[in-house]
Amino acid sequence: MTTPHPLRDVVVHPDAATLAEATAARLLTAVLDAQSHHRPVHLVLTGGTVGIRTLAAVAANPVRDAVDWTGVHLWWGDERFVPAGDPDRNETQAREALLDTLGDALPAANVHAVPAADVVGDPEAAAAAYAEELAAHAPEGAALPELDVLLLGMGPDGHVASLFPDHPGLDVVGRTTTGVHDSPKPPPLRVSLTFEAIRSAREVWVVAAGEEKADAVAAALGDGPVAQVPAAGAVGRERTRWLLDVAAASRSASDAGTPAAG
Numbered sequence: 022m023t024t025p026h027p028l029r030d031v032v033v034h035p036d037a038a039t040l041a042e043a044t045a046a047r048l049l050t051a052v053l054d055a056q057s058h059h060r061p062v063h064l065v066l067t068g069g070t071v072g073i074r075t076l077a078a079v080a081a082n083p084v085r086d087a088v089d090w091t092g093v094h095l096w097w098g099d100e101r102f103v104p105a106g107d108p109d110r111n112e113t114q115a116r117e118a119l120l121d122t123l124g125d126a127l128p129a130a131n132v133h134a135v136p137a138a139d140v141v142g143d144p145e146a147a148a149a150a151y152a153e154e155l156a157a158h159a160p161e162g163a164a165l166p167e168l169d170v171l172l173l174g175m176g177p178d179g180h181v182a183s184l185f186p187d188h189p190g191l192d193v194v195g196r197t198t199t200g201v202h203d204s205p206k207p208p209p210l211r212v213s214l215t216f217e218a219i220r221s222a223r224e225v226w227v228v229a230a231g232e233e234k235a236d237a238v239a240a241a242l243g244d245g246p247v248a249q250v251p252a253a254g255a256v257g258r259e260r261t262r263w264l265l266d267v268a269a270a271s272r273s274a275s276d277a278g279t280p281a282a283g
């Protein structure tokens with residue numbers, strides 16, 4: 022797979038706390054800017070430490086009150102296949118960090134969680150139902166809504182969403198979602214957007230902190246093979262942003278953010 026990056030920014034922050042604050046500020050600005058052009062705005066959230074910390078920073082930022090949340094739809098890039106309300110669910114963590122704090126400002130119908138393990142029988146059924154929900158909000162004839170910003174965390178092995186190195190999920194084509202078994206990161210059962218879905222987003226933002234991510238960041242920014250470094254394939258249609266702390270960026274070339282020629 023080739024990994025073109027029409028416009029790629031790499032922004033490095035001093036530490037994980039600043040990274041989360043700055044990503045929250047960028048996200049709020051991106052939503053406000055998008056709302057000046059079109060409605061609704063579709064945001065794809067991520068699980069993981071920095072992803073949830075970013076949502077908590079959005080909750081604490083007074084600019085959140087400038088957003089018209091009735092015009093924002095929330096999705097997830099991946100979900101852990103556990104029962105509803107389980108603290109391990111990305112949805113549960115996002116609700117605690119941000120969604121619950123928005124109260125009535127965010128209509129319940131705008132929150133599109135992946136069906137939980139006590140609702141559907143297996144990750145494939147959850148993936149199929151989630152794909153239907155995505156298609157129901159897509160323009161005529163399309164399988165996906167216009168995703169404005171898609172957030173991704175990244176694991177030390179270079180995984181994004183629940184697309185893991187050398188795992189079958191990497192090769193799924195012609196579908197927007199996939200069930201995942203035997204995930205190397207617990208829990209083993211998951212649901213993920215596919216690369217096709219991720220790459221349909223206008224902007225993809227990969228957010229990563231910590232020295233343990235440094236090799237994967239360097240490999241992804243060096244356009245390493247997607248089979249070994251899935252994050253290398255996480256590219257937005259209009260823009261790809263790598264939002265890092267100093268530790269995660271410590272093994273990357275200083276010109277890694279230079280846009281590709283041509």
Ligand SMILES: O=C(O)[C@H](O)[C@@H](O)[C@H](O)[C@H](O)COP(=O)(O)O
Nearest residue numbers: 068069070071174175176181182
């Ligand atoms: O559900 C999940 O586990 C994720 O969506 C996953 O892709 C996560 O974002 C990365 O593993 C980074 O997680 P950390 O920031 O906690 O390292």
